Every structure is written in structure tokens, then in C-alpha cells.
Amino acid sequence: MNYRVGIVGATGAVGQELIGLLVARAFPFAELRLMASARSAGKVIEAAGRKFTVQEARPEAFAGLNLAFFAAEGAIAKALAPEAVQRGCAVFDKSSAFRMAADVPLVIPEINLDAVRGHRGIIASPNCSTAVALMGLWPLHRLFGVKRAFFATYQSVSGTGADAVEELEAQTRAHVQGGALPRSVYPYQIFQNLIPQVDSFGADGYTGEETKMREESRKIMGLPALKVSATCVRVPVVRAHSVAVNAEFERPVDVAAARAAIAAFPGAELVDDPANKVYPTPLAFSRREACGVGRLRVDTALDNGLSFWVSGDNLWKGAALNSIQIAEAMIRTGIPLKPSA
Amino acid sequence: MNYRVGIVGATGAVGQELIGLLVARAFPFAELRLMASARSAGKVIEAAGRKFTVQEARPEAFAGLNLAFFAAEGAIAKALAPEAVQRGCAVFDKSSAFRMAADVPLVIPEINLDAVRGHRGIIASPNCSTAVALMGLWPLHRLFGVKRAFFATYQSVSGTGADAVEELEAQTRAHVQGGALPRSVYPYQIFQNLIPQVDSFGADGYTGEETKMREESRKIMGLPALKVSATCVRVPVVRAHSVAVNAEFERPVDVAAARAAIAAFPGAELVDDPANKVYPTPLAFSRREACGVGRLRVDTALDNGLSFWVSGDNLWKGAALNSIQIAEAMIRTGIPLKPSA
Numbered sequence: 252m253n254y255r256v257g258i259v260g261a262t263g264a265v266g267q268e269l270i271g272l273l274v275a276r277a278f279p280f281a282e283l284r285l286m287a288s289a290r291s292a293g294k295v296i297e298a299a300g301r302k303f304t305v306q307e308a309r310p311e312a313f314a315g316l317n318l319a320f321f322a323a324e325g326a327i328a329k330a331l332a333p334e335a336v337q338r339g340c341a342v343f344d345k346s347s348a349f350r351m352a353a354d355v356p357l358v359i360p361e362i363n364l365d366a367v368r369g370h371r372g373i374i375a376s377p378n379c380s381t382a383v384a385l386m387g388l389w390p391l392h393r394l395f396g397v398k399r400a401f402f403a404t405y406q407s408v409s410g411t412g413a414d415a416v417e418e419l420e421a422q423t424r425a426h427v428q429g430g431a432l433p434r435s436v437y438p439y440q441i442f443q444n445l446i447p448q449v450d451s452f453g454a455d456g457y458t459g460e461e462t463k464m465r466e467e468s469r470k471i472m473g474l475p476a477l478k479v480s481a482t483c484v485r486v487p488v489v490r491a492h493s494v495a496v497n498a499e500f501e502r503p504v505d506v507a508a509a510r511a512a513i514a515a516f517p518g519a520e521l522v523d524d525p526a527n528k529v530y531p532t533p534l535a536f537s538r539r540e541a542c543g544v545g546r547l548r549v550d551t552a553l554d555n556g557l558s559f560w561v562s563g564d565n566l567w568k569g570a571a572l573n574s575i576q577i578a579e580a581m582i583r584t585g586i587p588l589k590p591s592a
Numbered sequence: 593m594n595y596r597v598g599i600v601g602a603t604g605a606v607g608q609e610l611i612g613l614l615v616a617r618a619f620p621f622a623e624l625r626l627m628a629s630a631r632s633a634g635k636v637i638e639a640a641g642r643k644f645t646v647q648e649a650r651p652e653a654f655a656g657l658n659l660a661f662f663a664a665e666g667a668i669a670k671a672l673a674p675e676a677v678q679r680g681c682a683v684f685d686k687s688s689a690f691r692m693a694a695d696v697p698l699v700i701p702e703i704n705l706d707a708v709r710g711h712r713g714i715i716a717s718p719n720c721s722t723a724v725a726l727m728g729l730w731p732l733h734r735l736f737g738v739k740r741a742f743f744a745t746y747q748s749v750s751g752t753g754a755d756a757v758e759e760l761e762a763q764t765r766a767h768v769q770g771g772a773l774p775r776s777v778y779p780y781q782i783f784q785n786l787i788p789q790v791d792s793f794g795a796d797g798y799t800g801e802e803t804k805m806r807e808e809s810r811k812i813m814g815l816p817a818l819k820v821s822a823t824c825v826r827v828p829v830v831r832a833h834s835v836a837v838n839a840e841f842e843r844p845v846d847v848a849a850a851r852a853a854i855a856a857f858p859g860a861e862l863v864d865d866p867a868n869k870v871y872p873t874p875l876a877f878s879r880r881e882a883c884g885v886g887r888l889r890v891d892t893a894l895d896n897g898l899s900f901w902v903s904g905d906n907l908w909k910g911a912a913l914n915s916i917q918i919a920e921a922m923i924r925t926g927i928p929l930k931p932s933a
Binding site for chain 2: 399400401403405419423424426427428438439440443444445446447448452455456457465478479480482484486487488489493495497506525526528530531532533534535545546547548549550551552553556558560562
């Protein structure tokens with residue numbers, strides 16, 4: 252069977268990755284309907300030697316689609332996802348709009364694909380940092396039972412969007428060529444600097460991103476009492492997020508067993524040979540399906556603890572790829588795309 | 593009284609900062625004797641309108657000096673510091689050679705100046721990341737009693753040395769101007785990348801830098817049982833290290849009291865107004881005496897826990913400035929520079 256597939260936010264950073272991945276992975280689409288804001292309507296996008304004309308994302312545009320990947324901001328997802336579902340179109344949403352809704356599955360297919368059974372039409376993908384961190388944490392949890400986790404992130408500017416990538420590049424050029432460093436996206440220079448703020452601040456002093464890492468980790472792993480503390484930091488890296496993790500477990504840990512579990516886990520790649528300076532870096536894990544996990548060691552501050560480091564592509568596993576993988580897994584395992592009544 | 597002062601490693605990154613700071617702070621020197629490797633001997637360095645000729649660092653060169661700041665690697669410190677002390681010259685060493693020796697005080701003057709009393713001639717300054725992290729942790733410890741700390745560092749390339757700064761700049765230029773990115777200092781590209789390795793790896797999977805953060809924190813704060821786990825990461829920032837800290841305390845914590853303690857602590861500057869995007873960044877805390885502390889919040893994964901973020905100049909508080917501050921404090925409080933027998 253071939254599927255009629257929509258992409259909402261097709262002209263954005265994640266949208267572009269969605270098109271490329273759907274084509275590269277030979278996703279079985281009979282139609283690929285690209286949607287974006289009215290401003291982008293009529294734009295022609297080429298992919299795999301074919302031309303696709305962008306149309307305005309509006310309720311009627313979902314008529315006849317089997318599924319749509321949403322790569323738009325939360326407000327657009329909130330407005331249009333129910334319209335798509337009402338027209339029989341399953342929505343794979345990468346925004347945060349529906350992730351914590353009780354009737355919306357929040358899914359990393361390697362972890363909790365079963366959560367999509369009986370879905371009501373909207374299936375959410377996690378926050379990019381959460382997805383990357385859990386590709387290391389989940390296989391260790393299955394072995395040892397995680398109780399508590401500390402995340403410190405090193406997040407690339409592509410997580411903010413194409414304009415932030417351009418801002419970093421423009422600041423880089425200005426540094427080399429002379430002149431003032433332009434700045435409009437971030438509140439501070441990001442070139443050769445760090446910004447310890449991703450998303451806006453809540454009353455508890457945590458940013459939205461930090462709170463998402465806590466809440467989404469709990470929901471995806473099915474551990475509502477998991478203790479999580481995150482610090483999220485933007486770094487002058489273009490692509491791929493990295494996370495330093497300290498995790499405490501119920502049972503005694505073993506580094507060799509931990510490494511074997513990472514190596515055996517689909518979607519993670521064990522990159523861990525410190526003696527030979529082998530560990531993941533964001534550059535090495537850009538445009539890679541797997542997230543790299545390394546620096547595995549017994550944590551010196553926790554009983555039954557492990558420390559590790561994960562690098563993974565925020566636009567792929569952290570966004571576009573994860574959504575596509577959910578749809579592929581549903582098709583492969585015969586889970587209906589059509590919403591349950 | 594005026595002092596005859598030596599600088600060992602005067603041509604290196606920290607050595608240059610030492611000269612600049614001694615002049616800028618009007619350190620009471622009657623003589624400033626610059627020393628470096630034989631290769632640099634004869635080189636003339638200008639500072640504050642005066643010319644200083646570099647001489648070879650060798651035992652005889654310490655004759656007549658009251659104190660010397662060592663900004664050289666550990667092997668040179670090991671060879672020459674005892675020679676200096678034997679000649680009546682107090683040594684303020686920034687290398688790791690003597691830090692953990694039982695008879696060598698390891699000092700951050702705002703924390704444990706008293707440790708220098710009865711010194712035997714060598715007084716060590718801590719590792720750069722440790723110094724920066726403790727400028728936030730110590731005032732909180734005094735209030736609440738620290739039990740456990742997790743450090744994730746974001747370390748600038750100047751911590752590696754002037755050649756690493758040039759490598760980042762050369763890679764930046766090559767990125768803008770085209771051509772292959774040159775690389776000789778780091779095992780991987782550092783421009784727009786991260787390297788989760790600072791120093792070499794130990795058998796336990798921790799790097800030397802990570803182990804130093806644990807051992808030096810314990811020694812400086814006088815807490816031999818303190819639990820510490822560190823992950824140290826090199827980031828494409830030129831100057832100033834940053835540390836994300838999760839700390840667990842003996843007693844219940846209070847964010848308002850924590851903020852007041854930071855604000856009152858000499859050497860720390862409270863930079864913590866999230867609603868207005870006010871928090872420390874390495875760019876803002878380059879060439880600043882104080883380390884910036886912000887993002888203070890109740891830790892969501894620890895009982896009696898606080899999370900916070902510190903940025904501080906690794907070449908200043910993390911190296912040159914701290915050594916000078918120890919000497920200044922000894923002079924000010926009348927602690928003899930002359931070694932105890």
C-alpha cells in the first residue's frame with residue numbers, strides 16, 4: 252500500500268530534513284503534500300529529482316491524506332492537528348503542543364512503540380534533548396532500573412532553527428572578516444560563547460527545555476516518579492545535541508554489561524574506547540541515525556551510578572527521523588494509522 | 593617593603609596574564625624576573641612601559657627572589673620549585689605537580705587562606721575548572737553543608753594553551769575562507785564541535801581533569817568524604833570556563849538565602865535574573881576577577897539540592913589571578929613568604 256503523506260512546516264529546518272529522509276528511506280508515499288505558511292505557498296522544492304509545490308497549511312489541505320508530519324511550532328500544531336485528524340489523517344507532531352496530553356502517545360519507537368496502540372490520531376515525538384539522552388539512558392534502565400538522572404546539555408543552534416544557524420555563521424564570518432557581530436535571534440553572541448538558556452524560564456527557575464526533559468523522560472519510560480534535574484545550554488555547534496548524564500539505578504551497575512546493552516540497543520551506537528580517544532562528538536553524529544554513547548563509567552558520586560555522554564542529531568533522532576520511524580514501525584507492525592474512535 | 597618576583601613560564605598564556613595582572617594590580621615588586629625555556633631566553637617583553645628580558649629558568653636564576661609564580665607544566669615545576677624554595681623563594685605554582693601533596697597547601701584565598709600558615713615554600717593553585725566551580729559551591733556549602741556535587745564543565749580552549757587558541761582561530765578562518773581545517777593540538781576539530789575529553793584517561797574512565805575536580809574540591813574545602821562526579825568537556829570558546837553544578841546539602845536549602853550568600857562572597861558575582869535573561873556567560877566573564885554565578889534553583893532530583901551555573905576566567909581565577917591573590921593576601925595579613933623550616 253502506498254500512503255498519501257503531508258508535511259507541515261516543509262520549508263523549515265526540520266521540514267527539509269523530513270523531505271530528505273522520506274525520499275532517502277524510500278518511505279512508501281504515493282503523494283507528498285508539502286505545506287507551510289501562506290507566505291511560502293507556491294514555492295517549489297526539489298527532492299529526488301521531483302518537484303513539489305508548497306501549499307498553504309490550512310484545514311482543507313489535509314483532505315485525502317493518510318498521515319502528516321508536523322514540523323511547525325506549537326500554536327500551528329494546536330490549530331491544525333485536530334483538523335487533520337478529523338479528516339482521517341494521522342498526525343506525527345514534533346512540537347511540544349500535545350506531548351504531555353494524557354490521550355496523546357509520546358513515542359520513541361525503540362522504547363515505547365506500544366504506546367501508539369489505540370491512538371486518537373495525534374502521536375507526539377519528544378523534545379530533541381530528551382530523545383538524545385534517552386537513547387543512552389533507556390538500555391541502561393532496562394538493565395539496572397533508573398531512579399534518578401542529571402542531564403547537562405550542549406545543544407546546537409540548529410535546534411533553534413535555520414535563522415540561528417545563519418546567525419552563528421554570520422557571527423563567524425564577521426569575526427574573521429572584521430566588523431560588528433550581527434545578532435537578532437539569541438539574546439547574546441553565540442559565536443565563541445555559551446548561553447545557559449534554552450526556551451523561556453518557569454517560576455521554579457528551570458527553562459521549558461529543562462522541564463520537558465524531566466516530564467517527557469518520565470512519560471516515555473513509564474516512570475512517573477523518576478527524579479530528573481536538567482541544565483540546558485546552547486553551544487556554538489551547528490548540528491547534533493550532546494548530553495552529559497549522571498544516572499542512579501536500583502541495582503548494582505556493571506560497566507561491561509552497560510556497554511553491551513548500549514551496543515545491542517537499536518538506535519544507539521557504542522563509541523567508547525577512551526584509551527584511543529574514541530567517544531562521540533556532535534560533528535561525528537551529525538546526519539547519523541544512531542545516537543553515539545560513550546564515556547561510560549561508574550559514577551563517583553552515586554551508589555549504583557553510571558556517568559555517560561551522548562551525541563545525537565537533533566534534527567534527525569531529535570525530530571524528523573523519530574517521527575518517520577514511528578510511522579514506519581506502525582506500518583511494519585500493522586498498527587493502524589487511522590485514529591481509534 | 594618591595595618584593596623581588598619571578599615568573600616561570602613567562603612567555604606562555606598564563607605567564608602573559610601574570611605579567612599583566614602584576615602590573616595592573618600594582619603588585620609591590622622591586623624586580624620582575626621573567627623566566628622561560630632556554631629557547632625563549634633573551635626575548636624582550638614590554639609591560640607598563642618597561643622592558644623585561646626573559647632569562648632561562650634554571651636553579652641559579654632564583655637567587656635573591658622572594659617569590660616566584662610558576663606558570664609552567666608539571667615536570668618543570670617538579671624540577672625547579674624545590675630549587676627555588678632552597679634559595680629562600682616562595683613558589684606559587686599553578687601546575688598539578690604538588691597540589692595533592694600532603695605538605696603543600698592548595699589554596700583559593702577566599703576559601704582557605706589559613707592553609708598557607710606554616711607552608712614549606714610551595715603553595716599550589718587549583719585546577720582551573722575546580723577554582724571556577726568552587727566560587728559558586730563554597731558560599732553555598734557554608735550555608736547548607738555540601739554532601740555531594742555533580743559538575744559538567746564547558747571549558748574554553750585557552751585552558752589548553754595559546755596553541756589551542758590559535759587552532760580554534762585557524763579552523764574558524766578556514767571555515768570562512770574555504771580549505772581544509774588545520775588540526776594539530778586536539779584529536780578532533782574543535783570549531784563548531786565538542787570534545788568530551790580534558791586531560792588523559794585514568795583506569796576508572798575518568799579523565800585527569802575530572803579526577804582533579806573531585807580531589808581538589810575535597811582538599812580545598814576540607815571535606816575529604818565529599819562525593820563528586822565530574823564530566824569535563826572542551827567547547828569552542830576562547831576564554832572562561834563554565835560549569836553546570838547540581839549540589840546536595842545536609843540542610844534544607846533556600847534560594848533567596850543562597851543568592852544572598854553568593855552576592856556576599858568575595859570573588860563571586862551574583863548574575864541571576866532569569867526573567868530578564870540575566871545569567872553568566874563565558875564572554876561576559878572573560879578578563880573579570882569575579883566568577884559569575886547564576887541560574888540558582890532548587891534541584892528537582894535531590895533532597896536539599898541546588899542547581900546553578902558558574903562562568904569564570906580560567907586564565908585569571910583559574911590560574912594567574914588566584915596565585916597572585918594568595919601572595920597578596922599573605923602580604924596583607926602578614927603571613928611570611930619565607931618557608932617554615
